[in-house]
Amino acid sequence: MSSPTTPSVSVRVLLFASYAERLGREVLELTLPTPATVGQVLREVRALPGGERLPARPLCALNLSHVGPDTPVSGGDEIAILPPLAGG
Amino acid sequence: MSFLTELPIDLAELVAEVTAPEHGGIATFLGTVRNHHGGRGVLRLEYSAYIPMAEAECARIAAEAAARWSVAVALRHRIGRLEVGDAAVAIAVASAHRDEAFVGCRYAIEEVKRRVPIWKQEFYSDGTVAWVDPTRGEESGIAEGAGHGGWARG
Structure with missing residues (x-):
């Protein structure tokens, strides 16, 4: 049953506006053990320096659509963490 | 066609996009930059x-309105630096009759x-940003962690 390495996925995470300022970056690449969810991506980001200044449940998007934290992620996915929207 | 633009918005262009012989009504909405917010003076904005997602979401909103009320939708949102009075968002919705035009236009701006x-980002007269x-604030939006119930759905 044992495999030499734990299966993992690499995803791209985008930060915007006030959240990008809080972490001091707009893009990061994360590798997570599978199966992974948007919520796990969030936890990883919130563990980074400045990440504690993000809310526990921000708006998130997966590949250009709004999603909830339980949504599974796959390799190559683009996850965006969205500050409160202020268009219009 | 792009829904986002860095150039000034011309509402007449949007009206022209949805004008057609079968349409008997066109409702429009123009959102402009206000010189005050929360009791503070606002000098300018940066959107x-x-x-890519904003473009996709605008396309979905336009398609939803078109499918639900048989309307034609033109939608533009400006990004970048805007001054007080500038148009930030413009919507034109045309239909055979006025009811669908009004409701489709309201749906589009709310969505x-x-x-x-x-x-x-607001730049205030006291020098803060x-x-x-x-x-x-007093305006509505998606609360962090909230679901996506939707305006005028169901």
Whole structure:
């Protein structure tokens, strides 16, 4: 049953506006053990320096659509963490 | 066609896009930059966006309105630096009869505010700058962690 390495996925995470300022970056690449969810991506980001200044449940998007934290992620996915929207 | 633009918005262009012989009514909405917010004087704004998703979300909103009320929708949101009085968002919705035009236009602006990933930085007359968070003020928006119930759905 044992495999030499734990299966993992690499995803791209985008930060915007006030959240990008809080972490001091707009893009990061994360590798997570599978199966992974948007919520796990969030936890990883919130563990980074400045990440504690993000809310526990921000708006998130997966590949250009709004999603909830339980949504599974796959390799190559683009996850965006969205500050409160202020268009219009 | 792009829904986002860095250039000034011309509402007449949007009206022209939805004008057609079968349409008997066109409802429009123009959102402009206000010189005050929360009791503070606002000098100018900077809008930024997650552009690919904002484009996709605007396309979805236009398609939803078109499918639901048999309307034609033109929609534009400006990004970048805007001055007081500038048009930030413009919508023109045309239909055979006025009811569908009004309701489709209202749907489009409410959904833009609720779903499109655009952010606004306000520059105040006292020299300070802040990211606008509509979930904390008198305006409505998607609260962080809330679901996506939807305006005028169901």
